[in-house]
Amino acid sequence: MVRIGLIGIGFMGMTHFEASTKLESDHETGLRQATGSKLDGGKIVAIATRDAKKLAGDWTSIQGNFGPRGSLMDLSHVKGYSDYRQLLADPNIDLVDLCLPTDQHETVVLEALAAGKHVLVEKPIATELPAANRMAEAAKNAGKQLLVGQVLPFFPEFAFAAETVRSGKYGKLLAAHFRRVIAQPNWSSDMSNFRKLGGWGVDLHIHDNHFIGLLCGVPKQVFSRGLLQEGLVNHVHTNYIFDNPNLAVTAVSGGIAAKGLAFGHGFEMYLENATIVYDAGTYAGEWAVNRPLTLITNDGLATRPVLAGGTEWCSAFTAEMQAAVNSIVTGHEAAELSGTLALNALRLCEAERQSIASGKIIDVT
Numbered sequence: 001m002v003r004i005g006l007i008g009i010g011f012m013g014m015t016h017f018e019a020s021t022k023l024e025s026d027h028e029t030g031l032r033q034a035t036g037s038k039l040d041g042g043k044i045v046a047i048a049t050r051d052a053k054k055l056a057g058d059w060t061s062i063q064g065n066f067g068p069r070g071s072l073m074d075l076s077h078v079k080g081y082s083d084y085r086q087l088l089a090d091p092n093i094d095l096v097d098l099c100l101p102t103d104q105h106e107t108v109v110l111e112a113l114a115a116g117k118h119v120l121v122e123k124p125i126a127t128e129l130p131a132a133n134r135m136a137e138a139a140k141n142a143g144k145q146l147l148v149g150q151v152l153p154f155f156p157e158f159a160f161a162a163e164t165v166r167s168g169k170y171g172k173l174l175a176a177h178f179r180r181v182i183a184q185p186n187w188s189s190d191m192s193n194f195r196k197l198g199g200w201g202v203d204l205h206i207h208d209n210h211f212i213g214l215l216c217g218v219p220k221q222v223f224s225r226g227l228l229q230e231g232l233v234n235h236v237h238t239n240y241i242f243d244n245p246n247l248a249v250t251a252v253s254g255g256i257a258a259k260g261l262a263f264g265h266g267f268e269m270y271l272e273n274a275t276i277v278y279d280a281g282t283y284a285g286e287w288a289v290n291r292p293l294t295l296i297t298n299d300g301l302a303t304r305p306v307l308a309g310g311t312e313w314c315s316a317f318t319a320e321m322q323a324a325v326n327s328i329v330t331g332h333e334a335a336e337l338s339g340t341l342a343l344n345a346l347r348l349c350e351a352e353r354q355s356i357a358s359g360k361i362i363d364v365t
Contacts, residue, residue: 210345219241
């Protein structure tokens with residue numbers, strides 16, 4: 001059993017807490033191990049928050065941009081710490097799950113690693129490259145895993161697309177386009193602080209950069225056009241340049257959509273023998289799937305694949321946390337949670353910012 005300590009009870013902390021209740025139990029672990037599975041059990045055994053009400057189980061003030069509002073929680077089965085350093089000192093914690101605002105990531109990650117804990121930190125790893133580099137170096141020196149919760153690969157549509165490309169069933173990936181846009185959010189004071197987030201070119205668009213790196217490898221250069229706000233990316237259109245001249249990948253992302261488009265995302269992937277498309281978002285307050293995940297093949301058919309994964313609002317986060325647990329148990333970090341891949345995604349974000357500012361193609365270094 002991997003014992004998890006959760007730091008930070010905002011919307012994402014609540015999401016992780018709810019997701020953890022569906023992790024493999026000891027009983028299920030025994031059954032799966034008997035069949036050769038590498039899955040293992042995981043459980044949140046402690047939380048840390050400075051908010052006395054939340055520490056007592058009153059999470060009714062929590063609200064996010066998906067899923068339910070917070071409620072009254074039974075926390076009788078977990079330890080509660082008002083100071084996260086007490087949680088870090090707890091010898092019964094194997095993995096620290098860090099759900100604090102991004103500008104607090106570096107300090108607490110470094111302290112957790114120094115305390116001998118593995119770390120799962122919410123995306124983005126940081127807003128600035130020097131901080132991310134220091135975190136990665138500290139994990140290497142401590143001999144501990146630094147996992148980053150870039151949850152997108154665990155959503156069923158994206159998981160299907162990635163597995164289809166990796167399998168080679170429909171040939172090589174030739175081209176792809178990704179879209180991720182929002183209107184200015186007003187549901188969270190933290191989310192409305194543009195600079196604190198590193199701009200939408202980091203907080204939002206890093207999902208696309210991470211997924212592109214997972215799917216295609218890290219590009220060598222980017223050429224971007226977009227809008228900067230206070231030196232940070234507010235909106236971006238990017239062409240990714242790979243060593244392979246026959247691979248064409250683009251993305252659009254940003255926070256300039258009209259208020260009625262609270263969120264929209266999707267992709268088009270063109271393989272040698274198939275095309276995969278998906279398009280969904282929140283329009284005028286309602287979730288709309290404009291194009292369900294669709295596999296279009298050279299025989300002229302368009303089918304909707306059966307997708308794996310749960311149907312609960314936090315199912316993708318359960319899959320993410322299970323991957324983190326498995327990483328700790330096996331000693332091999334899941335590719336989707338790789339700290340190095342998350343760091344490279346941030347490098348892409350910085351290269352895009354430089355490209356917009358200079359109007360030039362920028363090396364990803």
